[in-house]
Amino acid sequence: MLNMQQATVKFADSVALNGLTLSVEEGKVFGLLGPNGAGKTTLIRSLMGLQHLSEGSIRLFGDMLPGSASSRTLIGYMPQLYAIYDQLTVRENVRFFAELYSVPSALINDRVDELLHMTELDNKADAILHTLSGGMKRRAMMATALVHKPRLLILDEPTAGVDPILRIKFWQWFRKLCDQGTSILVTTHHINEAEQCDDIVFLRAGTMIGHGTPQQLMDEQQVDNLDQVFIRLAEQTEVQA
Amino acid sequence: MKSVLIARRLIREITRDRRTLAFFFLAPLIVMSLVYFALLEPSSARVALVTEGTMDLFRYDLERTLEDEPDIELVSPDWELPEGYEAQKASLLKWTRSGEVDAILYLNTQLLIDRFDGKPGTVNLFLEGSRPTRTGAALDAVSSAMDDLGSAMPVVIEASCSSLCANSVNNEAMDLEKIYAYGDEDLDIIDFFLPVFPPFFVFFFTFILSAISFQRERVTGTLERLMMSPIHFADIVIGYVMGFFIFASVQASIILGFVLYLIDIPFTAEQVFVLVIITFCLLLVGLTLGLLASYLAKNEFQAIQFIPVVILPQIFLADMIWSIEDFPKVFQVFSVILPLTHANQAMRDVLLKGADLWSIADSVGILLLMWVVLVAVMSLVAKRNA
Ligand SMILES: Nc1ncnc2c1ncn2[C@@H]1O[C@H](COP(=O)(O)OP(=O)(O)O)[C@@H](O)[C@H]1O
Ligand SMILES: [Mg+2]
Numbered sequence: 001m002l003n004m005q006q007a008t009v010k011f012a013d014s015v016a017l018n019g020l021t022l023s024v025e026e027g028k029v030f031g032l033l034g035p036n037g038a039g040k041t042t043l044i045r046s047l048m049g050l051q052h053l054s055e056g057s058i059r060l061f062g063d064m065l066p067g068s069a070s071s072r073t074l075i076g077y078m079p080q081l082y083a084i085y086d087q088l089t090v091r092e093n094v095r096f097f098a099e100l101y102s103v104p105s106a107l108i109n110d111r112v113d114e115l116l117h118m119t120e121l122d123n124k125a126d127a128i129l130h131t132l133s134g135g136m137k138r139r140a141m142m143a144t145a146l147v148h149k150p151r152l153l154i155l156d157e158p159t160a161g162v163d164p165i166l167r168i169k170f171w172q173w174f175r176k177l178c179d180q181g182t183s184i185l186v187t188t189h190h191i192n193e194a195e196q197c198d199d200i201v202f203l204r205a206g207t208m209i210g211h212g213t214p215q216q217l218m219d220e221q222q223v224d225n226l227d228q229v230f231i232r233l234a235e236q237t238e239v240q241a
Numbered sequence: 242m243k244s245v246l247i248a249r250r251l252i253r254e255i256t257r258d259r260r261t262l263a264f265f266f267l268a269p270l271i272v273m274s275l276v277y278f279a280l281l282e283p284s285s286a287r288v289a290l291v292t293e294g295t296m297d298l299f300r301y302d303l304e305r306t307l308e309d310e311p312d313i314e315l316v317s318p319d320w321e322l323p324e325g326y327e328a329q330k331a332s333l334l335k336w337t338r339s340g341e342v343d344a345i346l347y348l349n350t351q352l353l354i355d356r357f358d359g360k361p362g363t364v365n366l367f368l369e370g371s372r373p374t375r376t377g378a379a380l381d382a383v384s385s386a387m388d389d390l391g392s393a394m395p396v397v398i399e400a401s402c403s404s405l406c407a408n409s410v411n412n413e414a415m416d417l418e419k420i421y422a423y424g425d426e427d428l429d430i431i432d433f434f435l436p437v438f439p440p441f442f443v444f445f446f447t448f449i450l451s452a453i454s455f456q457r458e459r460v461t462g463t464l465e466r467l468m469m470s471p472i473h474f475a476d477i478v479i480g481y482v483m484g485f486f487i488f489a490s491v492q493a494s495i496i497l498g499f500v501l502y503l504i505d506i507p508f509t510a511e512q513v514f515v516l517v518i519i520t521f522c523l524l525l526v527g528l529t530l531g532l533l534a535s536y537l538a539k540n541e542f543q544a545i546q547f548i549p550v551v552i553l554p555q556i557f558l559a560d561m562i563w564s565i566e567d568f569p570k571v572f573q574v575f576s577v578i579l580p581l582t583h584a585n586q587a588m589r590d591v592l593l594k595g596a597d598l599w600s601i602a603d604s605v606g607i608l609l610l611m612w613v614v615l616v617a618v619m620s621l622v623a624k625r626n627a
Contacts, residue, residue, distance in 0.1 A: 050465055050468070069471060072469055072471055073470075073471050075469070077466065079465065079466065081461065081462045083461050083465065083466050084461075084463065085250065085463060086461075087255075087257045087258060088250065088254060092250075092253065096250050099243075099246050100243065100246060100467070100471075100472060102471065128257065144466075
């Protein structure tokens with residue numbers, strides 16, 4: 001599904017991605033973990049062609065280039081910020097994105113209802129976005145990212161600033177979507193919650209410092225949670241450097 | 242047509258924002274009314290009466306007549322009038338230029354001689370001329386006082402004069418000669434300024450609205466989501482133009498209607514049609530320039546900085562209030578690239594000179610050309626960023 005070779009992104013005064021080589025299979029919940037500033041957002045943006053690579057290459061779904069028209073329709077994207085229209089109602093927002101992605105008009109109503117139901121926003125469907133809480137906005141954003149039944153759903157810090165109950169729900173939804181055939185790529189700096197991923201990568205200062213299933217990584221480091229894994233891995237890379 | 246989608250969304254967003262909507266439609270009306278009254282309300286003008294020779298004898302009566310006029314204030318500076326007509330005229334011009342008075346009404350012996358000769362005779366009015374409202378007030382007051390001034394003039398009836406002779410007493414109206422220190426006799430002030438309101442407001446508001454909404458779309462990240470979706474950048478731009486076009490057209494109609502209602506000049510349906518075309522072209526330019534400005538801006542502050550950068554030069558250099566001919570040559574050349582220069586020109590031609598579509602085709606052509614260039618620049622910038 002995703003194949004990166006030596007992907008590097010340099011900014012004027014920093015290196016956000018440092019020669020990342022990585023491949024991710026389809027049909028999984030893939031977690032991209034790391035502290036703030038690790039380069040998670042930069043990696044995601046380069047997957048979608050929003051950020052140019054300084055070096056290296058990325059291919060999606062076989063041989064598609066990031067940002068190509070064909071790859072764009074296959075991806076659903078939920079950015080880190082509240083990128084949604086504040087003056088529109090939840091339903092209007094979801095409809096807008098459905099029409100944007102050319103969902104056939106006969107199917108739109110059902111699709112919108114289905115997503116509002118899934119994100120438990122049925123009774124807020126006609127509320128204007130800026131009247132909603134942060135958690136509701138996040139759910140509405142998720143609905144807008146899913147309208148066109150993407151093959152890959154990319155979520156950048158969906159659980160940042162979200163209450164614990166909703167965080168658990170989000171992970172349940174990811175699992176359910178994955179079971180229904182949507183691959184998930186999710187970033188988070190709440191490292192422990194990524195135990196529910198099938199596959200995870202630890203990122204630190206633009207470098208990959210660990211890759212595997214949560215269980216594998218915990219076994220390797222002989223600890224019982226992912227936070228500890230990250231701390232061990234970070235210490236080891238520091239020693240090497 | 243994905244652009245329809247964008248347009249519909251924008252319309253929805255804006256109609257929900259009542260305050261912006263009110264600002265958009267009411268602000269021009271309020272500002273126009275203020276300017277209208279500011280220009281309409283005649284400020285009282287300071288007028289000095291200067292008499293010479295035998296005319297001094299009638300000074301008292303003349304002063305009474307002028308004092309009856311409501312819009313002028315009669316002042317009497319202690320000037321020393323030199324001998325000889327030409328020298329007097331030079332002094333009067335100098336005094337007028339000094340700004341101490343707005344106008345000087347000058348009556349000399351020659352007037353009396355002419356009147357006795359049965360000629361109308363000439364009254365000289367020296368006008369400062371740079372402040373149109375004051376000049377207008379002085380001019381209005383003196384013109385309306387002319388008849389009374391005439392009757393304040395002495396008539397000479399000889400003892401031998403029969404009733405027939407008495408009837409032949411000179412009652413011809415006197416000629417009024419206006420001498421301007423600055424400027425010249427112009428169009429009515431209000432009529433001259435009214436035509437530039439619609440282009441200014443349409444341009445100003447569409448520019449701001451499109452610059453800010455597009456900036457917001459960028460900052461919140463929704464633009465990135467649009468770019469990620471299967472939509473062309475051109476569709477987004479066209480969608481913006483279509484969405485705002487609705488509001489801008491309603492706004493333009495209100496402003497045009499208001500101006501046509503205020504303006505003191507008869508106009509035809511064809512003229513109104515031509516005005517609509519000019520407004521439409523300007524609207525396209527304003528919208529696209531707004532998008533470009535916010536596209537070039539890195540953040541909200543930079544986007545806001547574009548507002549004065551784009552608007553201020555046009556207030557000064559687009560022949561709105563100050564004539565561009567009074568500026569150095571460099572500015573005159575520069576003014577050619579300002580959209581409002583062409584819109585103002587065309588609006589005045591149509592409303593004041595009754596020009597038809599063909600005679601303002603060049604202005605319309607230039608505006609459309611500007612639009613095409615802006616769209617091209619916009620796509621280049623977008624491509625570079627992508
Ligand atoms: N547009 C940019 N210009 C300059 N530096 C950037 C830019 N975007 C990100 N960075 C830098 O790249 C690094 C990684 O940022 P980011 O990918 O946002 O991290 P994360 O999403 O993991 O918190 C940070 O040091 C950040 O300062
Ligand atoms: Mg981030």
